[in-house]
Amino acid sequence: MTVARLVVLGLSSKRIARTLGISDLTVRKHRENLLGKLELCDTAQLAVCWPLIAQALQDAAAHDATD
Template sequence: MQRGETYLSPPLRAVMPQGGPDGAPDSVSFDAVSHVPLTRRERELLVLIAGGATARDVAARLGISPLTARKHRENLMRKLELHSAAELATFAVRLGLPIG
C-alpha cells in the first residue's frame, strides 16, 4: 500500500463500485454484496449498529443484555469479515438497508 492510499478489507473491496468508462460508478448488484447470507435478526442488528447504536441501545431495542449485544456485533463482524462500525455501515448501505 502506497502512502496516502486508503485500505479496504477484501469484502468491502469486492462490493465497492468501480468506475465506468466515463468515471461514474457502476451500480452494485445485491448478489455481489450479499456474499454471506444474513438472517433477519442479523440484518436488524446490522441496521442498528450501522446507524450508530451503542451496545446499550441495541440491547434495549432487542430485549437482550449489553454483553449479548456486543457479542452479536463481534459475531456479525467476524461473519462478514469486517473490522469496524464504519465498515458495517458501508456494508449496510450497499445492501440498501435503512440506516439513520
C-alpha cells in the same frame, strides 16, 4: 439482521440492548460475530458496506422464494 441495522444507525450496544430487550453482552457478541463473518474490522466498515450487504440479502431471499 436487526442488530446490524441498529449498529449501522449508530446506536450503542447498550441502546440496542434496551431497544431489543436483550443483554448488552448479547448485542456485543452479535456485533462481534457479524464483523467476523463479514471479515470487517469495525462498525464503520459495516456502515459503508451495509447497502451492498442488504441488497445481496434481499436478492438471495427473492431467489430462494422462486425456487
